[in-house]
Amino acid sequence: MYTAASNAYWSTQSSNGSGYQLIFNQSGYMYLVASNGTILRYVFSNPVSLQDLYLRATIDYDGVFRQYVYPKTASSGRRWAMAWSTLPKFVPSNICLAISFPSGSGACGFNSYCKIGDDQRPSCSCPPGYTFLDQNDVTKGCKQMFISQDCGHPSQETESFEIEDMLNTNFPHTDYEVFGSVDEDWCRQFCLSDCYCVVATFMDRTCWNKRGPLANGVTDPGISDKALMKVRKRNRTEELAQKKSAKKSDRSAF
Template identity: 45%
Template sequence: MASATHTLLLLLLLLLLLLLLLLVLLPLATLAQAQGHIGLGSSLTADDRNSSWKSPSGDFAFGFKRIGNGVFLLAIWFNKIPEKTIIWSANRDNSAPQGSKVELTREGHLVLNYPGVGEIWAQPATSTRASYAFMLDTGNFVLANGAGSNLWESFGEPTDTIVPTQVLNHGTEVISRYSAMNYSRGRFRLLLQLDGNLCMHTRPFYDWAYWYSATVGTGYQVIFNQTSQIYLAARNGSLAYDIMSGTFSSMDLYQRAVLEYDGVFRQYVYPRNASLRLEWPRGWTLVPSPIPLNICTNMSQSIGPGVCGWNSYCILGDDQRPRCKCPPGYSYIDPSNRMNGCKSDFLPESCDEGTAETDLFTLQDMPNANWGLSDYERYEKQDENFCRQ
């Protein structure tokens, strides 16, 4: 009898413990769902409250990110690091003024409205209607129907950045920002062409690529996996081209690859937890082997503004980043953005054939400088004295 009573008490105790465990886990599950799931009628406003829709883990957030005085971007960013680095934005060429609103309407569309203007941007673009939205822990923001099928996703329309689990299909392009502080579309593009070749161009000079994978007929998808490898896959899943060979786990490190405003595609990692951050440099760490390794020498087309804009030249700094310079007699068009080219500081010479203006010209030495493919007149087997005459 005592044994049966003891057994019954143990069973009751186990049931009580299970009940307590369920009571603890249920709010956590509800919170995770609430943080990732966005229902119809939900909205956010661009203001000082900095409200956002977070992924279940809180790693990523979707909302209005302030980028200047009274200026915002509807964006997705890394939410748990001080830098709040942006990985995607909507309507990037026209920043959102304070008071702008994004709403998942009752009709199932994600709509961005600017005050005094109205609707600026909306998804899905078709007549299909979403039943809900979800901010995923991968950094992907999706609109889904009642069956759970994605109608639209931010991963399908990248800006200048890709992150692990993201895939680029044929025709998908990544466009750099304009400058370090300007998120508008810039001068450089990474495109997986319909022929399977992955190419990097200067916009809008698309006939010439300053880097390409040489995978015509084989390239099918660009894949960024969770071990930080970025590669071009063939249609059968095999490796067509190894873009960046990573060895980092996304469990320990945040990762991103970005086509930066200088035209170079770079990969970065950032420790997820505080203990790892003690072993790593502060902020984002550059992974070796950016593409291209030296954009100053890669950019040798005969048309277009090159890396640094018109009337300029490029040198690679000790940090392996391009430095834009103006030749003597020229100055920066925009000193705050030295990649925007240079302007002449002298009056243009006359085109009158009867006027001799040789006294207006000087020949100045610039060792190791070369304006490749830009010669408009060529003399062979001549010395320096001939050029100075």
């Protein structure tokens, strides 16, 4: 399972090519064995009875390796619906956290973030101030809906922006500056005044400033970071959009 030749988001962790064969047995177990038959690692351990159920394993569109069962008869389907049902253990257990590398966009596209839903499947969303590049394919990422801060006059632009909080959220590997022993308000103000800052994340008196495009975005209860998204204030965004539209109208008049 690879996103690129050098970036495995799941591995059997076997060394020196010791893995000889992958076994998928009739009890629903999948494991890697050595040439002498020694079990090196279990991939799945979802024990089911093949007497009553059909069993399959697939790598789904989201990159997760899952097992499914289907009742052979209606009577054997008392516990299971008469449809392919997902078994509780799959690989990786959290694809949003598993795909996070210095290169690439992460589990979702650039400028978006990944979150595991109640159905244990990942979903891609846009942070405040962003919208999907393609509403029909949310994995392509998001685009900014407002005009970026002017680096020529950053101090004049500061009042045109505000911070929107995203709890339990981070965008790893996109930092360009880190500050320690600071409070959250300092972190907010620094990002607002720095034209390169797209978002800052804050945790344990440490402030990470991040540039765009954002990558590896993830929201998860296990993440302690708070993401401080810098967005243009709504009335200023509308005002600039109207000016831009007016300029286009002037050009068309000529």
